Amino acid sequence: DQQVKQNSPSLSVQEGRISILNCDYTNSMFDYFLWYKKYPAEGPTFLISISSIKDKNEDGRFTVFLNKSAKHLSLHIVPSQPGDSAVYFCAASDETGNTPLVFGKGTRLSVIA
Amino acid sequence: GAVVSQHPSRVICKSGTSVKIECRSLDFQATTMFWYRQFPKQSLMLMATSNEGSKATYEQGVEKDKFLINHASLTLSTLTVTSAHPEDSSFYICSAREVPNGNQPQHFGDGTRLSIL
Numbered sequence: 001d002q003q004v005k006q007n008s009p010s011l012s013v014q015e016g017r018i019s020i021l022n023c024d025y026t027n028s029m030f031d032y033f034l035w036y037k038k039y040p041a042e043g044p045t046f047l048i049s050i051s052s053i054k055d056k057n058e059d060g061r062f063t064v065f066l067n068k069s070a071k072h073l074s075l076h077i078v079p080s081q082p083g084d085s086a087v088y089f090c091a092a093s094d095e096t097g098n099t100p101l102v103f104g105k106g107t108r109l110s111v112i113a
Numbered sequence: 114g115a116v117v118s119q120h121p122s123r124v125i126c127k128s129g130t131s132v133k134i135e136c137r138s139l140d141f142q143a144t145t146m147f148w149y150r151q152f153p154k155q156s157l158m159l160m161a162t163s164n165e166g167s168k169a170t171y172e173q174g175v176e177k178d179k180f181l182i183n184h185a186s187l188t189l190s191t192l193t194v195t196s197a198h199p200e201d202s203s204f205y206i207c208s209a210r211e212v213p214n215g216n217q218p219q220h221f222g223d224g225t226r227l228s229i230l
Contacts, residue, residue, distance in 0.1 A: 043221035044206070046218040102159075
């Protein structure tokens, strides 16, 4: 039973446009959410996180939105750049941070020049 | 920022060999480190939680005697794949979180590509 779901395995976006990556979760105990970016043969790199007490967190071109009632979060990248092409993983845990992260299966983003 | 170093990055060895993978937190202390395994086009699957000074906690289905974890210090955890076989070939990744953690994100090593012939 997947607790964190990324239903789109891939996404293609033109350079300069907005990329929107979606993530849904089922476990209501999750209240800390993260996005990681991963290139082939490398470990994931932390991008941005959000706590359940917020509904939006912004860092430069990256914004994460959280809809707790819908158990849904999304990552917006604007403007998208070719260097953003990678696999993006959504992850969740509880607020204490002491439990392991639960990852989605990832979405492969391709930004086309 | 926080850096996690994982070594080696790639291992190719014969079936029956034991392989040790090191995970170090370079500029922070980590009482807890995590070991993941990733199959092609799949998500990161948690194998075990490594606790400094105590036994690791293994996820269901992960053989403790096959994947030995040692967390002897606040900056080093090791994963030993004992008597590795071709089905153990995979990408292994460790992560660590700073102490005290609160809402600190986990930081990942660059992974180890293990290929058993």
